[in-house]
Amino acid sequence: MRGPTDILIISKKRNFLRSFKVTHNVLQALIYLGGCLIIGTIMLMIFNARHMFLNMNIIRSEREHTMLMQKLDSLRTELNTVHEKFDLYIHEDNRQRVFWQMAHIHPDIWSMGVGGTKPLNHNEELTKKTRTVLEDMYESLDIIKGKCYLRNVSVQDIQDQVTTKYMLWSHIPSIHPVPGHPLGSGFGYRRDPINKKIIKMHWGVDIGAPRGTNIYAAADGTIASTGWNSGYGLTVDIDHGYGFRTRYAHCNSILVKQGDLVKRGQVIATVGSTGRTVAPHLHYEVHVSGVKVNPAPYIDQSEIVFD
Numbered sequence: 001m002r003g004p005t006d007i008l009i010i011s012k013k014r015n016f017l018r019s020f021k022v023t024h025n026v027l028q029a030l031i032y033l034g035g036c037l038i039i040g041t042i043m044l045m046i047f048n049a050r051h052m053f054l055n056m057n058i059i060r061s062e063r064e065h066t067m068l069m070q071k072l073d074s075l076r077t078e079l080n081t082v083h084e085k086f087d088l089y090i091h092e093d094n095r096q097r098v099f100w101q102m103a104h105i106h107p108d109i110w111s112m113g114v115g116g117t118k119p120l121n122h123n124e125e126l127t128k129k130t131r132t133v134l135e136d137m138y139e140s141l142d143i144i145k146g147k148c149y150l151r152n153v154s155v156q157d158i159q160d161q162v163t164t165k166y167m168l169w170s171h172i173p174s175i176h177p178v179p180g181h182p183l184g185s186g187f188g189y190r191r192d193p194i195n196k197k198i199i200k201m202h203w204g205v206d207i208g209a210p211r212g213t214n215i216y217a218a219a220d221g222t223i224a225s226t227g228w229n230s231g232y233g234l235t236v237d238i239d240h241g242y243g244f245r246t247r248y249a250h251c252n253s254i255l256v257k258q259g260d261l262v263k264r265g266q267v268i269a270t271v272g273s274t275g276r277t278v279a280p281h282l283h284y285e286v287h288v289s290g291v292k293v294n295p296a297p298y299i300d301q302s303e304i305v306f307d
Contacts, residue, residue, distance in 0.1 A: 065130075072133045079140040086147055093154050100161045105154060112146050171240040173218035173298040175264060177248060178271060178282050181209045187294040193278055203292045204247065204285035205299075211252050211280040213271040216264075218246050218286075218298065223260040223268075232283065233275020236268050243290075249283035250275050 004021040094104045126134070184206040185193075192198040221240035229235040232249035236256065239245050252272025262268060273280045286295040 069130065069133070072130075072137065076133065076137055076140070079137060079144070082144060083140070086144065089151055090147075093151060093158075096158050097154075100158060100165060102158065102161055105150065110147055110150060111143060168242055170220045170264060171242050172244055173240065173246050173286050173295070175216065175218050175300050176207075177216050177218050177246075177284050177299075178207045178209045178213055179216070181207050181213070183296065183299070184208050184281065187296065194276065204249075204283050205295050206281045206283055208279070208281045209271045211270075211272055214267045215248050215251065215269040215271060215282055217262045217266045217268050218284075219244065219264045221246075221262060223256050223258050223262060226254050226256065226258055229275075231276035233277065234269070234272065235275075238262065238268070243288055245287040246295075247283075247285040247287070249285075250277050250281060252280070 004023050090105075090107075090110055096102075097104045185202060186205050188202060189199055190202045192200050215236075217238055219238075219240045221238040221244075224237040224239040224245065226236050227234070229249070232247070234249075234251040234254055236248045236251060236254055237245065238248075248269055250272055251269040251274060254269045256262060256268045271280050271282050277283075284295050284299075286293055286298050
């Protein structure tokens with residue numbers, strides 16, 4: 001069995017020397033206690049360091065969260081601005097639809113989103129405020145996507161309507177067939193210019209002009225017939241489609257043939273006095289769905305020169 005152990009305490013500064021006798025069991029206990037203190041101190045330092053690191057991460061996370069919330073609020077404000085600006089496109093869309101005689105799109109339809117699944121999972125660990133902000137933004141984006149899609153569809157519908165209207169407009173007689181010359185004898189009953197004792201229906205308008213003056217097609221169409229037509233003399237008939245047809249009579253010469261495609265303003269003949277007439281002029285008729293109508297409303301009056 002081991003004997004006691006001497007422990008010396010020496011202080012040169014104070015000229016101090018003292019010794020203690022410690023038994024082996026006590027020494028082991030002191031060593032164990034010292035070891036526990038050292039380990040405990042190290043663990044405490046590690047815990048404090050870990051706690052400090054966690055606090056730093058929490059502070060950084062809180063700062064990032066605050067910055068993200070500020071950015072989300074800023075984005076939400078931008079989305080609201082986009083909605084306000086899109087209202088201008090909606091107003092323009094309605095204006096164009098009114099102009100082209102199309103039904104406008106109801107505001108409730110503009111406000112509908114495009115549908116789809118919700119991007120947020122309820123199992124995600126988000127604060128109530130963050131979840132509310134994100135859900136509002138996703139809903140706002142959904143509505144904007146729906147508005148963009150609807151505007152694209154509407155623009156295409158308007159474009160189709162414009163094309164249709166343009167095609168119709170281009171085939172409706174609307175220009176003066178002999179520009180710069182006034183209308184003479186009009187549509188309706190009149191005394192026959194050759195046999196003045198007879199009252200007859202005049203199915204068109206007469207436009208006096210020198211022989212050889214160019215005659216222009218009043219609208220786009222297809223030459224339906226050309227040649228001699230009894231009292232009309234040399235005649236050109238144009239089928240414009242959409243139920244419209246025009247006749248140009250008493251021509252001096254014809255510059256087109258049956259089946260030709262002609263455009264509005266294209267020269268098709270020249271003024272003459274062929275057929276039953278007393279002087280060079282153009283007899284001009286407009287037929288709508290097979291019915292002869294007064295051509296005057298279909299003539300651009302700005303192209304008529306009144307002396």
